[in-house]
Amino acid sequence: MKTVTTNLCPFAVRSGGHMTWPGSNVQGGVTIDLRLLNNIDIDEKRSVAGLGPGSKWKTVYSAMELYNLTAVGGRLPDVGVGGFLLGGGISLLSFRNGFGSDNVVNYEIVLADGTIVNANANSHPDLFWALKLGSTNYGVVTRFDVRMYPLRDVWGGIRTYAVTSKDTPRLLSSWISFAQGEAATREELQGLFIGRWRKSGVDEIATVWHASLDSVPGPSLTDAPIIDDFTRTTSLLDLVNDLQSGDLADTKRNRWHTLTVKLDASFFWDVFNHAKSIFDKLEYISGMHWDLTFQPITRGFLTASSETGGNPFKSVLEESEDDLALIAYLISWKDAADDEVMNQAIRDLGIWSEGVARERGILNRFLYLNYANEEQPVYTRSVSQKDMARMMDVKRRYDAKNTLGRLWIGGFKLPKDEPGTVFESSSRIEL
Ligand SMILES: Cc1cc2nc3c(=O)[nH]c(=O)nc-3n(C[C@H](O)[C@H](O)[C@H](O)COP(=O)(O)OP(=O)(O)OC[C@H]3O[C@@H](n4cnc5c(N)ncnc54)[C@H](O)[C@@H]3O)c2cc1C
Numbered sequence: 001m002k003t004v005t006t007n008l009c010p011f012a013v014r015s016g017g018h019m020t021w022p023g024s025n026v027q028g029g030v031t032i033d034l035r036l037l038n039n040i041d042i043d044e045k046r047s048v049a050g051l052g053p054g055s056k057w058k059t060v061y062s063a064m065e066l067y068n069l070t071a072v073g074g075r076l077p078d079v080g081v082g083g084f085l086l087g088g089g090i091s092l093l094s095f096r097n098g099f100g101s102d103n104v105v106n107y108e109i110v111l112a113d114g115t116i117v118n119a120n121a122n123s124h125p126d127l128f129w130a131l132k133l134g135s136t137n138y139g140v141v142t143r144f145d146v147r148m149y150p151l152r153d154v155w156g157g158i159r160t161y162a163v164t165s166k167d168t169p170r171l172l173s174s175w176i177s178f179a180q181g182e183a184a185t186r187e188e189l190q191g192l193f194i195g196r197w198r199k200s201g202v203d204e205i206a207t208v209w210h211a212s213l214d215s216v217p218g219p220s221l222t223d224a225p226i227i228d229d230f231t232r233t234t235s236l237l238d239l240v241n242d243l244q245s246g247d248l249a250d251t252k253r254n255r256w257h258t259l260t261v262k263l264d265a266s267f268f269w270d271v272f273n274h275a276k277s278i279f280d281k282l283e284y285i286s287g288m289h290w291d292l293t294f295q296p297i298t299r300g301f302l303t304a305s306s307e308t309g310g311n312p313f314k315s316v317l318e319e320s321e322d323d324l325a326l327i328a329y330l331i332s333w334k335d336a337a338d339d340e341v342m343n344q345a346i347r348d349l350g351i352w353s354e355g356v357a358r359e360r361g362i363l364n365r366f367l368y369l370n371y372a373n374e375e376q377p378v379y380t381r382s383v384s385q386k387d388m389a390r391m392m393d394v395k396r397r398y399d400a401k402n403t404l405g406r407l408w409i410g411g412f413k414l415p416k417d418e419p420g421t422v423f424e425s426s427s428r429i430e431l
Pocket residue numbers: 012013014015016017018019020023024034053073074075076078079080081082083084086087088089090091135136139140141142248249370371410411412
């Protein structure tokens with residue numbers, strides 16, 4: 001850190017490398033690759049593990065399973081510890097234990113001036129709180145101490161159905177009823193994917209990701225015919241391996257976009273139809289794929305988050321006083337020549353759906369950092385004014401000259417135009 005800052009050298013930091021826009025590497029600078037900082041130190045007595053930021057969640061789960069323990073980590077095996085925990089972190093345990101970052105009890109962090117501190121509830125407590133949505137604003141985290149929880153088997157996996165105008169709106173409604181009701185007793189966090197398939201005479205599919213901590217097999221949410229059923233009772237590690245989907249993070253080009261709304265089946269169905277009208281026209285694009293994902297952030301989830309931690313974004317999520325869904329649009333394609341068309345398509349879908357959600361009074365302004373793209377104003381939207389003032393105060397105390405804002409390429413930055421900010425008008429150096 002001292003070398004890059006004293007030489008005014010642009011740098012980036014990479015942990016698992018799963019960010020869906022180029023926010024963890026830099027051309028013409030130094031990329032600090034943390035992949036070999038991948039230690040997993042399990043303290044069974046304290047139920048706390050020290051995780052190197054370069055670990056992947058699959059290796060974390062695999063190490064913890066030997067003790068019948070687990071952590072609030074990613075739902076796909078190759079997601080990195082570092083980026084996931086600095087953006088919040090939604091886990092299969094979130095229904096019961098809140099966000100991943102709620103469960104961090106200590107951060108070992110290298111600050112802009114190269115000093116190393118431990119931030120926790122007793123030491124540097126404001127920095128500790130801000131790091132729960134820290135992204136690339138405060139320093140490079142070199143160890144996360146996280147809570148562990150007992151877990152043996154879970155039940156879950158994927159069930160897939162064809163999208164039809166008769167069955168899918170009913171599936172959306174029963175998914176909402178489940179999220180608001182039975183999900184709490186089964187401790188089940190379900191995701192719903194709807195998108196393109198184009199196989200075996202079926203154009204689009206709806207996929208339910210089941211993951212129930214009580215390990216008892218659950219019924220289908222619909223009586224529509226099932227195309228695939230890969231549910232089973234197994235370990236969390238096997239389950240996240242089952243959930244792995246080639247389309248989400250392979251070598252193709254990807255773009256994501258996110259918004260947050262109240263649970264509303266007719267809105268979800270309208271978004272699907274609008275997305276279809278956009279992407280059907282782009283069928284000529286090589287390797288084109290699109291998916292809409294819906295994930296519940298219910299009031300139960302938010303209560304778990306408050307009980308476990310305290311973070312800079314929960315007050316915005318609580319503004320709606322209702323159960324919410326995080327929506328993420330995920331698209332992928334093959335050739336760089338199609339970047340602009342695809343980027344514009346997801347932008348159009350995002351603008352359209354935010355407009356309709358606002359009109360219908362169901363929009364919550366939260367933008368989930370880990371699903372957002374770089375055009376989305378994550379901090380302005382997801383942190384209340386009061387909490388933003390506190391985050392900026394922490395920034396002033398730990399990086400007074402905004403060295404990291406100027407040199408660290410990538411991630412999401414605190415807004416420059418906040419009243420009283422010490423940031424310079426041009427907060428990035430030109431490369
Ligand atoms: C296939 C797939 C599945 C996903 N599943 C989930 C999920 O289940 N739940 C969820 O909440 N999100 C999920 N995500 C989103 C994921 O959490 C984010 O993309 C996250 O940023 C990935 O972290 P990483 O370490 O792998 O990424 P990286 O690209 O390495 O890093 C992401 C950002 O964090 C910064 N950063 C990384 N490590 C550090 C550090 N130690 N100190 C300071 N800054 C650091 C980087 O500079 C970069 O800006 C998924 C993404 C993909 C592609």
